[in-house]
Amino acid sequence: xxxxxxxxxxxxxxxxxxxxxxxxxxxxxxxxxxxxxxxxxxxxxxxxxxxxxxxxxxxxxxxxxxxxxxxxxxxxxxxxxxxxxxxxxxxxxxxxxxxxxxxxxxxxxxxxxxxxxxxxxxxxxxxxxxxxxxxxxxxxxxxxxxxxxxxxxxxxxxxxxxxxxxxxxxxxxxxxxxxxxxxxxxxxxxxxxxxxxxxxxxxxxxxxxxxxxxxxxxxxxxxxxxxxxxxxxxxxxxxxxxxxxxxxxxxxxxxxxxxxxxxxxxxxxxxxxxxxxxxxxxxxxxxxxxxxxxxxxxxxxxxxxxxxxxxxxxxxxxxxxxxxxxxxxxxxxxxxxxxxxxxxxxxxxxxxxxxxxxxxxxxxxxxxxxxxxxxxxxxxxxxxxxxxxxxxxxxxxxxxxxxx
Amino acid sequence: xxxxxxxxxxxxxxxxxxxxxxxxxxxxxxxxxxxxxxxxxxxxxxxxxxxxxxxxxxxxxxxxxxxxxxxxxxxxxxxxxxxxxxxxxxxxxxxxxxxxxxxxxxxxxxxxxxxxxxxxxxxxxxxxxxxxxxxxxxxxxxxxxxxxxxxxxxxxxxxxxxxxxxxxxxxxxxxxxxxxxxxxxxxxxxxxxxxxxxxxxxxxxxxxxxxxxxxxxxxxxxxxxxxxxxxxxxxxxxxxxxxxxxxxxxxxxxxxxxxxxxxxxxxxxxxxxxxxxxxxxxxxxxxxxxxxxxxxxxxxxxxxxxxxxxxxxxxxxxxxxxxxxxxxxxxxxxxxxxxxxxxxxxxxxxxxxxxxxxxxxxxxxxxxxxxxxxxxxxxxxxxxxxxxxxxxxxxxxxxxxxxxxxxxxxxxxxxxxxxxxxxxxxxxxxxxxxxxxxxxxxxxxxxxxxxxxxxxxxxxxxxxxxxxxxxxxxxxxxxxxxxxx
Numbered sequence: 001x002x003x004x005x006x007x008x009x010x011x012x013x014x015x016x017x018x019x020x021x022x023x024x025x026x027x028x029x030x031x032x033x034x035x036x037x038x039x040x041x042x043x044x045x046x047x048x049x050x051x052x053x054x055x056x057x058x059x060x061x062x063x064x065x066x067x068x069x070x071x072x073x074x075x076x077x078x079x080x081x082x083x084x085x086x087x088x089x090x091x092x093x094x095x096x097x098x099x100x101x102x103x104x105x106x107x108x109x110x111x112x113x114x115x116x117x118x119x120x121x122x123x124x125x126x127x128x129x130x131x132x133x134x135x136x137x138x139x140x141x142x143x144x145x146x147x148x149x150x151x152x153x154x155x156x157x158x159x160x161x162x163x164x165x166x167x168x169x170x171x172x173x174x175x176x177x178x179x180x181x182x183x184x185x186x187x188x189x190x191x192x193x194x195x196x197x198x199x200x201x202x203x204x205x206x207x208x209x210x211x212x213x214x215x216x217x218x219x220x221x222x223x224x225x226x227x228x229x230x231x232x233x234x235x236x237x238x239x240x241x242x243x244x245x246x247x248x249x250x251x252x253x254x255x256x257x258x259x260x261x262x263x264x265x266x267x268x269x270x271x272x273x274x275x276x277x278x279x280x281x282x283x284x285x286x287x288x289x290x291x292x293x294x295x296x297x298x299x300x301x302x303x304x305x306x307x308x309x310x311x312x313x314x315x316x317x318x319x320x321x322x323x324x325x326x327x328x329x330x331x332x333x334x335x336x337x338x339x340x341x342x343x344x345x346x347x348x349x350x351x352x353x354x355x356x357x358x359x360x361x362x363x364x365x366x367x368x369x370x371x372x373x374x375x376x377x378x379x380x381x382x383x384x385x386x387x388x389x390x391x392x393x394x395x396x397x398x399x400x401x402x403x404x
Numbered sequence: 405x406x407x408x409x410x411x412x413x414x415x416x417x418x419x420x421x422x423x424x425x426x427x428x429x430x431x432x433x434x435x436x437x438x439x440x441x442x443x444x445x446x447x448x449x450x451x452x453x454x455x456x457x458x459x460x461x462x463x464x465x466x467x468x469x470x471x472x473x474x475x476x477x478x479x480x481x482x483x484x485x486x487x488x489x490x491x492x493x494x495x496x497x498x499x500x501x502x503x504x505x506x507x508x509x510x511x512x513x514x515x516x517x518x519x520x521x522x523x524x525x526x527x528x529x530x531x532x533x534x535x536x537x538x539x540x541x542x543x544x545x546x547x548x549x550x551x552x553x554x555x556x557x558x559x560x561x562x563x564x565x566x567x568x569x570x571x572x573x574x575x576x577x578x579x580x581x582x583x584x585x586x587x588x589x590x591x592x593x594x595x596x597x598x599x600x601x602x603x604x605x606x607x608x609x610x611x612x613x614x615x616x617x618x619x620x621x622x623x624x625x626x627x628x629x630x631x632x633x634x635x636x637x638x639x640x641x642x643x644x645x646x647x648x649x650x651x652x653x654x655x656x657x658x659x660x661x662x663x664x665x666x667x668x669x670x671x672x673x674x675x676x677x678x679x680x681x682x683x684x685x686x687x688x689x690x691x692x693x694x695x696x697x698x699x700x701x702x703x704x705x706x707x708x709x710x711x712x713x714x715x716x717x718x719x720x721x722x723x724x725x726x727x728x729x730x731x732x733x734x735x736x737x738x739x740x741x742x743x744x745x746x747x748x749x750x751x752x753x754x755x756x757x758x759x760x761x762x763x764x765x766x767x768x769x770x771x772x773x774x775x776x777x778x779x780x781x782x783x784x785x786x787x788x789x790x791x792x793x794x795x796x797x798x799x800x801x802x803x804x805x806x807x808x809x810x811x812x813x814x815x816x817x818x819x820x821x822x823x824x825x826x827x828x829x830x831x832x833x834x835x836x837x838x839x840x841x842x843x844x845x846x847x848x849x850x851x852x853x854x855x856x857x858x859x860x861x862x863x864x865x866x867x868x869x870x871x872x873x874x875x876x877x878x879x880x881x882x883x884x885x886x887x888x889x
Contacts, residue, residue, distance in 0.1 A: 144604065195610060205600055206596060209599045213534060221615075224611060225611035225614040228616065244721065249640070252687045322628075
């Protein structure tokens with residue numbers, strides 16, 4: 001069942017997107033969204049989409065969100081049919097990969113194509129439902145024009161539809177916590193998506209006036225947004241990477257095996273996700289897992305330290321930072337891991353302690369007996385069966401049955 | 405006549421020109437468009453964000469370009485008056501009335517010059533908005549606007565400080581490149597306002613506001629990041645009483661020296677963090693070696709030499725530090741190739757590595773250790789100069805000297821408490837012992853570059869000798885806190 005669910009979800013996403021695109025013809029919106037692009041315009045859109053493919057916005061988790069969607073959205077609003085925008089989106093991605101000498105990912109080609117196809121379908125729905133085309137009433141020159149209903153539909157598609165589809169088709173954890181994952185994906189993407197949607201609307205609005213000048217000018221505000229968000233994402237990555245680097249400080253003192261902090265953090269992330277914690281708590285738990293031995297740099301070196309002292313000393317170091325109070329609370333909570341309630345630092349602390357024990361005493365799956373022993377000891381020691389069961393599921397999917 | 409008098413004359417004449425322009429413009433504009441423009445300029449100035457230290461990002465010039473396109477130079481001149489109230493509510497920057505007067509005047513004059521350029525080039529080139537020829541006219545107006553703006557500001561800065569006019573004007577190049585997107589945004593705004601409706605501007609505002617949000621959030625994050633790195637460094641230095649604060653001082657002074665050498669903002673920022681973290685590998689050197697009261701034997705010295713490599717091991721996967729990780733890797737290397745642990749020679753050491761190496765040595769000499777008081781600034785500089793070309797890069801040593809004199813850098817000699825000294829006094833640097841102790845290796849921090857090669861390279865001069873002297877001093881005077889307890 002667990003293996004089947006992701007494929008089922010992907011199938012549903014594909015089906016919905018495919019049907020949405022065909023609505024473009026079924027609703028017969030050709031005269032509302034009349035094609036206002038010539039062949040040379042379409043080539044320019046292809047060039048612009050390729051350029052924007054090379055300029056994605058990197059979020060804090062390192063994932064690149066493509067900004068080429070702004071160009072695709074503008075083409076959709078200017079009446080290009082699903083076939084045309086799908087071709088532009090997929091070709092732009094392929095060209096960008098070829099130019100940059102990067103590996104083509106078939107999944108992403110499909111993603112671009114399906115996204116563009118579904119977006120034009122959404123625009124058709126909006127055009128059929130929404131108010132009439134807005135047109136500037138001016139005396140001189142061509143008026144700017146935009147179909148408001150289609151524009152709103154494209155906005156909703158970019159802000160909600162595409163991130164939701166992306167997170168549904170990426171889910172390899174099956175259907176658990178599906179709603180939360182979709183919500184978090186939409187939230188994570190919101191600033192980039194808002195910039196992209198506004199840019200698409202702006203491009204469609206000014207195209208009747210600016211013609212060939214549309215693309216270079218409409219992308220300027222988006223480029224500014226990219227500069228700001230990219231820098232922010234870079235800063236957030238630097239912060240997290242520095243915390244990971246600092247997990248190696250206690251390892252240099254000799255009493256902690258190399259890579260322990262990073263391994264515990266990986267395990268803790270998996271367990272926290274498995275338990276369905278929200279994104280912020282997962283992030284705090286992972287940071288605390290990286291830094292759970294940090295107290296050693298404050299204690300006397302080369303002397304084994306009891307967990308209580310370690311927890312308190314680690315908390316002290318982290319409180320000095322001033323921005324890591326939640327993480328400090330989790331690290332401190334290791335000292336009294338059994339007594340704390342589930343909310344607050346209690347649950348994350350139990351996750352960190354369990355992952356630490358497992359990595360310290362049974363780091364590989366070569367000795368299943370050792371692993372079972374650690375699991376049993378954890379059940380007695382931290383008394384949180386959910387945490388231990390989740391950990392057991394992650395290190396050995398078969399172990400779940402035994403525990404049950 | 406003195407400088408301040410020239411400054412007053414300069415500001416007064418600028419203000420006079422601006423008043424003439426305003427007197428000319430006011431009868432020619434309608435009330436409501438002018439009020440709208442004044443509010444728009446006020447908003448653009450009010451929400452100008454500090455892009456980074458001393459660089460403000462503001463959309464005022466976009467607003468003024470739009471005014472020129474929509475209503476001619478007169479509308480732009482009147483609109484520029486919106487910067488007066490903005491000046492008094494802004495959070496950053498000084499608030500003096502004189503500054504407000506000058507700032508508004510230079511906006512008015514720049515707007516008038518740009519407007520005149522647009523009208524003249526429009527008449528010369530012909531064309532109807534928005535074809536290529538009018539776009540060229542807009543671009544020309546934008547260039548004239550920022551050239552006027554920069555010359556006026558560079559003039560006032562040159563008069564108010566002793567900097568040369570050309571130095572201040574140097575940053576105009578990048579600013580001119582920034583005009584290209586501003587021209588595009590101005591054209592876009594005019595199209596939306598003229599051919600569609602005001603609400604269309606909301607579509608433009610969304611990405612621009614998000615850009616502003618991103619930059620502001622990044623600044624907050626950067627400060628949080630600095631606190632994070634500092635806390636870790638402080639936590640590491642906690643064991644080694646004699647080098648407390650060393651990393652922070654090296655970081656601060658390295659950035660100043662880098663600035664002196666004209667290193668760009670982004671590289672300076674990375675240098676700040678890499679210099680803070682340069683000794684992080686010392687965590688992997690046993691405390692008994694770091695605090696050993698006396699010369700190190702070969703095995704101990706070998707452990708000590710590992711600390712740059714350990715530092716790189718710890719920091720290697722921080723992406724943004726990666727380009728300057730050489731600062732950590734090579735901060736004990738020498739120009740002549742005699743340093744440790746890699747023994748690479750000068751051409752492999754980047755400018756930033758050379759800066760941090762020299763500053764590291766300088767701070768080690770000018771801070772008090774348990775075995776001697778801090779050297780004076782002049783004494784330390786003399787030593788650096790003697791090793792210039794062999795141990796340190798001459799251009800860096802020269803820049804370091806200028807920086808130290810300019811900012812009035814002081815030796816650090818107050819932090820060793822009486823408790824740590826156990827009631828004893830810190831002796832002055834013992835010259836005699838320096839001479840007697842050549843060739844002995846020390847566990848020092850900072851200037852111990854190439855300690856192992858001193859024997860074979862007597863030309864290395866005073867820093868190496870002084871350092872070895874310090875180890876002799878350690879043998880005689882230094883007690884680790886543990887021993888005293």
